[in-house]
Amino acid sequence: MKKALTIAGSDSSGGAGIQADLKTMTMNGVYAMSAITALTAQNTTGVSGIMEVTPEFLSLELDAVFTDIYPDAVKTGMVSSSELIHTIVNSLKKYHAKNIVVDPVMVATSGAKLISDDAIETLKKELLPIATVITPNIPEAEVLSGIKINNEEDMITAARIIYEKYGCNVLCKGGHQINDANDLLYRDGSYIWFKGKRINNNNTHGTGCTLSSAIASFLAREESLDEAVKHAKDYISKALEAQLDLGKGSGPLAHNYVLFEGE
Numbered sequence: 001m002k003k004a005l006t007i008a009g010s011d012s013s014g015g016a017g018i019q020a021d022l023k024t025m026t027m028n029g030v031y032a033m034s035a036i037t038a039l040t041a042q043n044t045t046g047v048s049g050i051m052e053v054t055p056e057f058l059s060l061e062l063d064a065v066f067t068d069i070y071p072d073a074v075k076t077g078m079v080s081s082s083e084l085i086h087t088i089v090n091s092l093k094k095y096h097a098k099n100i101v102v103d104p105v106m107v108a109t110s111g112a113k114l115i116s117d118d119a120i121e122t123l124k125k126e127l128l129p130i131a132t133v134i135t136p137n138i139p140e141a142e143v144l145s146g147i148k149i150n151n152e153e154d155m156i157t158a159a160r161i162i163y164e165k166y167g168c169n170v171l172c173k174g175g176h177q178i179n180d181a182n183d184l185l186y187r188d189g190s191y192i193w194f195k196g197k198r199i200n201n202n203n204t205h206g207t208g209c210t211l212s213s214a215i216a217s218f219l220a221r222e223e224s225l226d227e228a229v230k231h232a233k234d235y236i237s238k239a240l241e242a243q244l245d246l247g248k249g250s251g252p253l254a255h256n257y258v259l260f261e262g263e
């Protein structure tokens, strides 16, 4: 069986972060492992606390995984400080990690800031250049490219700027667009659209985490990047279409949508 690792924060409500990643990887046929960067006290309405692990402890977690069950793909999510990003980059280089999917998590769907300003600089300088693909949403792509995104032309321009500046493939996600949910993959100097109809569902807590871990799962299973993104997009669409509705705010996705019958 292929194996995948998520390096991310824990979400006590189970909708985003490590918990979303483990569910997604399991549902998509890979063995799932985790290295936790921080605990969050969080539910569908917001984040009430964050407790980071120390860089030393994160390094031990990564050593434990890489020296025993070597992952075929790695996904990174919430990493809030520069020190933790350094630790991750050192370990990924030391163990020659492959298929690295970086979700540059900055702000939770509920509005909480999940990364410090200096960590954004470290992310750009150190983590993006070693990524196979990065998966910014529109606000994150604006921060990374330095341009305002108002339409699909702007998504292409922003993705190209990021690709040229940091040397990584870029999937600019369209979940924050007004009309459609079209995602743009800029890879190896050209681009391709992954078109999606906007599904009428406000329960989108964890959509970004889910998409990036689904891509990591399919890369672990030796799919090409284009195939992996297509299959990940199919997965997120089905999980949204199931219309699970839990909690008082923006609720989590139905990962076990095959079993879910709308109760």
Ligand SMILES: Nc1ncnc2c1ncn2[C@@H]1O[C@H](COP(=O)(O)OP(=O)(O)O)[C@@H](O)[C@H]1O
Pocket: 136, 137, 138, 173, 174, 175, 176, 181, 182, 183, 196, 197, 198, 199, 200, 201, 204, 206, 207, 208, 209, 211, 233, 236, 237, 240
């Ligand atoms: N209402 C929706 N209908 C269909 N797809 C959606 C919807 N909202 C988000 N998506 C998809 O979910 C994935 C995550 O996108 P997005 O919401 O932009 O990321 P993030 O959670 O990081 O803000 C993308 O593939 C996007 O197209």
Ligand SMILES: Cc1ncc(COP(=O)(O)O)c(N)n1
Pocket: 008, 009, 010, 011, 016, 017, 018, 040, 042, 077, 078, 105, 107, 108, 109, 204, 205, 206, 207, 208, 209, 210
């Ligand atoms: C621990 C953690 N990591 C990431 C997110 C972002 O979630 P989303 O996928 O909704 O942008 C989150 N809310 N909590």
